[in-house]
Amino acid sequence: AQSVTQPDIHITVSEGASLELRCNYSYGATPYLFWYVQSPGQGLQLLLKYFSGDTLVQGIKGFEAEFKRSQSSFNLRKPSVHWSDAAEYFCAVGAHSGNTPLVFGKGTRLSVIA
Amino acid sequence: KAGVTQTPRYLIKTRGQQVTLSCSPISGHRSVSWYQQTPGQGLQFLFEYFSETQRNKGNFPGRFSGRQFSNSRSEMNVSTLELGDSALYLCASSAGTSGDTGELFFGEGSRLTVL
Numbered sequence: 001a002q003s004v005t006q007p008d009i010h011i012t013v014s015e016g017a018s019l020e021l022r023c024n025y026s027y028g029a030t031p032y033l034f035w036y037v038q039s040p041g042q043g044l045q046l047l048l049k050y051f052s053g054d055t056l057v058q059g060i061k062g063f064e065a066e067f068k069r070s071q072s073s074f075n076l077r078k079p080s081v082h083w084s085d086a087a088e089y090f091c092a093v094g095a096h097s098g099n100t101p102l103v104f105g106k107g108t109r110l111s112v113i114a
Numbered sequence: 115k116a117g118v119t120q121t122p123r124y125l126i127k128t129r130g131q132q133v134t135l136s137c138s139p140i141s142g143h144r145s146v147s148w149y150q151q152t153p154g155q156g157l158q159f160l161f162e163y164f165s166e167t168q169r170n171k172g173n174f175p176g177r178f179s180g181r182q183f184s185n186s187r188s189e190m191n192v193s194t195l196e197l198g199d200s201a202l203y204l205c206a207s208s209a210g211t212s213g214d215t216g217e218l219f220f221g222e223g224s225r226l227t228v229l
Contacts, residue, residue, distance in 0.1 A: 034217070036220075042223075043118070043206075043222045043223055044204070044218075046217060049217060090156075090157065101147060101172075102147075102218060103159070104149075104156060104157040106155070106156035
């Protein structure tokens with residue numbers, strides 16, 4: 001079964017600074033990988049996804065993520081953070097084969113300071 | 115097109131009561147998944163329904179149940195509520211089963227408080 005680890009529970013960055021949120025997964029084959037964002041009081045919104053092909057994927061709101069098979073990682077990046085990016089971010093892994101549900105990490109809360 | 119709709123958004127119950135939550139998926143989506151979100155545990159998978167059949171079930175007690183109707187709308191029920199059931203319950207829909215596409219579209223959730 002697949003699993004996801006987000007090592008950072010809470011990160012604080014200054015507005016305009018770069019951001020990298022870490023995600024490590026465990027799965028025996030090539031996974032589906034996702035990043036979702038949740039604003040307070042809201043559901044989850046998909047930022048980006050990796051299914052196959054180019055390992056650098058672009059998402060909405062200026063986010064990108066890179067799939068690194070050798071490191072079992074799928075870190076989320078943004079070159080310049082805006083105050084509106086403050087939210088909780090979830091990495092998720094799915095399986096190409098079989099019929100198993102998405103497994104989510106426990107999330108990283110992002111705070112943005114002026 | 116309309117997104118995933120969950121009702122009610124907020125509710126308060128007391129221990130021992132039961133609760134039913136409703137989810138209307140995106141039009142054309144046949145799969146509905148339910149997750150429980152709590153601060154300590156993150157998102158935990160409850161169950162998934164596809165074309166009225168339960169396809170997957172998470173590791174929750176039998177007090178948690180669900181169903182899906184022919185129009186793809188889904189309900190989940192929690193009986194004999196416990197304090198620990200207080201959580202945000204999220205519903206998500208997808209076009210296929212979660213194993214096929216993996217892309218879930220979430221509702222805003224139903225916030226359950228058990229007193």
